Amino acid sequence: MEVDQMQRQCLDYTKSLFLEGFLDGQFVQLQQLQDENNPDFVVEVVSLFFEDSERLLNDLTFALDQKSIDFKKVDAHVHQLKGSSSSIGAQRVKNCCIAFRNFCEEQNIDACLSCLQQVKQEYCHVKNKLETLIRLEQQIVAAGGSIPTMEF
């Protein structure tokens, strides 16, 4: 495949992620921060997001599994996850967290458990999408091209 075809494919894929609400403009910010001096910035941030999220999701599972649930702790974890997903532009994960926090406040166990499932799913989705996107971008770079970015 020619570089410009790859770039088009990559751009189309990126656009679809925005249209489907997986990513928001903050992700574009990250892409704009990637340059010759910081060529792997997006991958680095996304990797940190994966690590951080997995840790938080484990903590959440543990916290909600307790006989007596400490909702403050649960809320603290969700707050962190909301923050990091917001910082990379993972919009759907972020929105899940917002709903989740409301249920923490209400101390609604069932709703919290349901939210946990949802946020795990959304995280999995966005993780797959981002991994695919990064793969596409890396192919372009390997072929000598530059990563196309969207104007948002």
Next chain:
Amino acid sequence: MEFVDTRKLQFQPQLQPQQHQHFHVLAVDDSVIDRKLLERLLRGSSCKVTCVDSGDKALKYLGLVDELDDTTSSTSLESSSSSPPPQPLQQEGIKVNLIMTDYCMPGMSGYDLLKRVKGSSWKDVPVVIMSSENVPSRISMCLEEGAEEFLLKPLQLSDLDKLQPYFLKSLDNSCEKESANSSIDSENDDNVVIINNNNNNSISKRKVMSPEPHHERSRPKMKELAVV
């Protein structure tokens, strides 16, 4: 690999043609992602950045905590011993030109850190508070306590524009209050502007740092701002 902590993160940024000294920012945030983002944004402006992941570590870095003390208490640690407080690092030649701190952190909050800094020999170092939550009362509380600026997270390139005046104004010192030149020294309400942004129910209270108009955020509506 965890992206954490202090000295490892001090690189030499690109030197501007007439750059005499590196502007040094102490960045305090418990989120590894936000530290990474902040560090990238600041390095891109040729700043030297030191990242710490808590208010306690920030105080330690500034030399405001006796290492031997238990840092969990919120009482004034500097006065806990009968001898004078430890010399802040600035006296050993380490300068901090700006402190940027997250508001919501486990343990010591950004607001607590702000108060500690403003009550110390570092009081003239500008402090910028960052928060993911747009709570007007929180913002005014921080501004009243002496924060120079309150930035909403997630941080963006355009937020750097608000910090430009600090990069330009600070030359040599971290302690002396700068004279006349810029309006940012005044912390009064004259410079506080309440801006209605795109969202219906939120008010963003920002200090106007420059004549530039309110920066458009290049992203869709932040629905969360309506949640208080």
